[in-house]
Amino acid sequence: MRLHSPFVFPLAAAIAAYASAVATAEVLTIEQAQALSKETGRPMLVMAGSKT
Amino acid sequence: MQERLNTDGSIASLVAQFVPLKVETDGPNWGQWATKYRHEGTGIPILYVIRADGEKLYGQSGSKEGAELPQFLITHLRNSGTIFNNQQLATIKSVVDDVNKSLAEKDEFTAVKRAYTLSKLGTPGKLGSYATIAKEADEQYVKLVEQGKAALSDAQRKLTGDDKFAGVLGVVSASRIYGVIPDLKKDLVSAERDLGKNAELKPLVQAAESLDRALALAGQKMPTLQKQGITVLAAIVSRNANPAATKIAKAKLAELGADVPAATATPKGPRTWTDTTGKFKIEAELVRVADGKVELKKPDGTVVNVPLDKLSAADQAAATGK
Numbered sequence: 588m589r590l591h592s593p594f595v596f597p598l599a600a601a602i603a604a605y606a607s608a609v610a611t612a613e614v615l616t617i618e619q620a621q622a623l624s625k626e627t628g629r630p631m632l633v634m635a636g637s638k639t
Numbered sequence: 640m641q642e643r644l645n646t647d648g649s650i651a652s653l654v655a656q657f658v659p660l661k662v663e664t665d666g667p668n669w670g671q672w673a674t675k676y677r678h679e680g681t682g683i684p685i686l687y688v689i690r691a692d693g694e695k696l697y698g699q700s701g702s703k704e705g706a707e708l709p710q711f712l713i714t715h716l717r718n719s720g721t722i723f724n725n726q727q728l729a730t731i732k733s734v735v736d737d738v739n740k741s742l743a744e745k746d747e748f749t750a751v752k753r754a755y756t757l758s759k760l761g762t763p764g765k766l767g768s769y770a771t772i773a774k775e776a777d778e779q780y781v782k783l784v785e786q787g788k789a790a791l792s793d794a795q796r797k798l799t800g801d802d803k804f805a806g807v808l809g810v811v812s813a814s815r816i817y818g819v820i821p822d823l824k825k826d827l828v829s830a831e832r833d834l835g836k837n838a839e840l841k842p843l844v845q846a847a848e849s850l851d852r853a854l855a856l857a858g859q860k861m862p863t864l865q866k867q868g869i870t871v872l873a874a875i876v877s878r879n880a881n882p883a884a885t886k887i888a889k890a891k892l893a894e895l896g897a898d899v900p901a902a903t904a905t906p907k908g909p910r911t912w913t914d915t916t917g918k919f920k921i922e923a924e925l926v927r928v929a930d931g932k933v934e935l936k937k938p939d940g941t942v943v944n945v946p947l948d949k950l951s952a953a954d955q956a957a958a959t960g961k
Contacts (some may be wrong), residue, residue, distance in 0.1 A: 617668055620660040624691045627728060628770025630719040632643055632657035632712075633687035634702075637665050637671070 640684070640702035653712040656722045657688075662902040689716040727760055732772050737778055747786065748816045748855065752779050755819050764822075787817030791826060798840065799846035801917070801951055804883035807840055808847040815851060839911065846881035850888060857891055869897045876900050880957035909938060913951045921945075925958060933958045 615623065624631045641661075644654050663671050664683055677683050680700030688697040694714050703711045716722065734757055741750035755764045757776060764780035766773045794809025814827045822899065834840045853875060856868030875881075875888040877900045892899045909924045912935060923935035923943065933945045947955055 590783045594688050601841065615658070615660055617660065617672065618668075620658050621693075624689070625769075627658065627723075628691045628720060628768040628773060629656055629658045629722055630691060630696065630715060631660050631687070631689040632644070632654070633660045633662055633676075633689060634644075634667070635664050635678075635685040635687065636641075636683045637663040638663040 640686075640704065640706065643708065649846045650709050651714065653709060653716065656719075657712070690719050692699065693872050719769070719772070721766055721774060723760060723766075723768055723770060725874055728770060728772060729759065731757065731766075731770075731776050731905055735772060735776050735779060736950050738783075744860070744895060746858065747783075751783055751817055751819060754783055783817075783901075784820055784822050787813060787820055787823045790817065791823070791830060795830065800955060802883070804842060804847065804881065804953060805832055807843040808851060808884075808887070809836075810834060811844065811851045812854075815855065834923070843881065843883075843911075846875075846884045850875060850884045853888065854891055857895060865895075869895060873898070910957070912945070912954050912957075913949055914945075914949050917951065 620631050620633075623629070644650070644659070663669060664673075664685070669926045676687055676695050676698055676900070678687065678698035678700060682700045684702050685700050685704060686697065687695065690696050697711075700942050718851050719946060734753055737753045738750045740748070741753060748943055754776075755763055757766065757780070760766065764777050764784065766777050768774070790809065790813040794806050794813055796806070797803070797809055798806030799805070810827075810830045813823075814831055817823045832915065834844050853868050853871035856864050857872055859865050859868065869892065872888040872892050876885050876892065889899050912921050912923055912933075913919070921935065921937065921943070923937045926934040926936050926942065931947050933947050933950060934942060934944055936942050950958065
C-alpha cells in the first residue's frame with residue numbers, strides 16, 4: 588500500500604470510476620479511494636474491520 | 640452499519656457524497672494505515688472520515704446507529720469543504736482548460752471572463768473544495784487577480800513618469816481586462832475616474848481607449864476581428880492625433896505584418912509642451928520643426944523656439960510625428 592500514491596486519475600476517469608464503484612458497490616482499494624477522494628473532493632468514509 | 644450505508648435510501652444522498660472504503664484490520668495494509676491514521680478506542684469496527692486533502696476528521700472504534708448515523712455524516716460533510724457533483728467538476732475542468740488556453744494565447748481578457756463564469760458555482764478563487772481541479776481553479780483565479788493588481792500598479796507608476804500615455808493606456812487596458820473581477824473593480828473605477836479629473840491626462844483618455852480597443856481586436860484570432868483592429872490601428876497612424884498612440888499602433892501593425900500608413904498630420908491646435916525635467920510647461924501650438932528647433936506659437940501670438948532635445952520624449956515624438 589502506498590499512502591502517498593503518485594497515481595493520479597484523470598478527472599473524467601475518476602468520475603467514471605466513482606460512479607461505477609458506487610453503482611455496483613464495488614470495493615475500492617486504498618489507492619483508488621485516495622485518488623478518487625483527491626480528484627472529486629469527496630471525503631473518504633472508511634470502515635475498518637476484520638475480514639473474518 | 641456497513642449494510643445500512645449500502646441499502647438505506649433515506650441516507651443515500653449523504654452517503655453518495657463520500658468515497659467508501661473498507662480496510663481489513665487483519666490484512667497486509669492495516670499496519671501502514673493505522674500508523675498514519677490513529678484512532679481512539681478499542682475494538683472493531685473502526686470508523687474514519689478522511690478529508691480529500693488527507694486530513695483525518697474522525698477516527699474512533701464503534702459504529703453509528705439510528706439517527707446518529709445521518710447526523711454523523713452531515714457533521715463531517717460540513718468540515719469537508721464544498722462537494723461538487725460530477726457535472727460541476729466537469730464544468731470547472733472545462734473552465735480551467737479554457738483559461739489556460741487563453742493565457743497561452745496571451746488573451747487575458749477572455750481568460751478573466753471565462754474564469755469568472757465559475758461565479759455560478761461559488762465565489763471564484765474561494766470555491767472551497769478539496770478537489771484537485773477546484774483547487775487549481777482557485778489558484779488560477781487568484782493569480783489572475785494578482786496579475787490585474789500588478790497591471791494597475793504598473794500603469795499608475797507610469798502615470799508619474801515621462802510616458803504618461805503609457806500609464807493612461809495601462810489603466811484603460813486593465814479596466815477592460817480585469818474590470819469584471821469584484822476585488823479589482825473598485826480600484827479600477829477609481830483609477831479611471833482620477834484620469835478624468837486630471838487636466839493633463841484627460842485629453843489622453845480618448846486616444847488610449849481607441850488604441851486599447853484596436854490592439855485588443857488586432858490580437859484576436861478571428862480574421863474578421865483582427866482585420867477590424869488593423870483598420871483602426873491604421874486610422875490611428877494616419878490621423879496621428881496622439882504621437883504616443885501612433886507609435887504603438889505603428890509597432891503593432893509592423894508586428895502583424897500589416898501595411899503601415901504614413902502619418903499625414905502633425906498635432907493641430909494648442910497643447911501642453913513639457914521639457915525633459917518635467918518642470919517647465921508651455922501651452923502652445925506647433926508651427927514647425929527645423930534645424931533641431933521646435934517653433935511654438937503661444938495663445939497670445941508670441942512665437943518661441945525650443946531645442947528639440949530639450950523637450951520630453953513624448954513631446955519630441957509629438958513634434959516630429961515619430
